[in-house]
Amino acid sequence: MTSAAERMRRHRRRAAKGMIVLPATCDEAGLADILIELDLIDPNLADDRRELARGLSRLIGMMTLVDIQ
Helix, strand or coil: CCCHHHHHHHHHHHHHCCCCCCCCCCCHHHHHHHHHHCCCCCHHHCCCHHHHHHHHHHHHHHHHCCCCC
């Protein structure tokens, strides 16, 4: 588990860049289909929630013209 200090460091790095973390609810299969269609995730990893989160971050980054790492 990540220490509280490390979580705070990540929070501060994001805040310094003007970034936020938001919870979101969506249809997993639908999201995977869209991300695969847009070539933002590997179809073989479509059932991996971390990969879905990374793909969604990439999509939001593209929509907001921000490079999300």
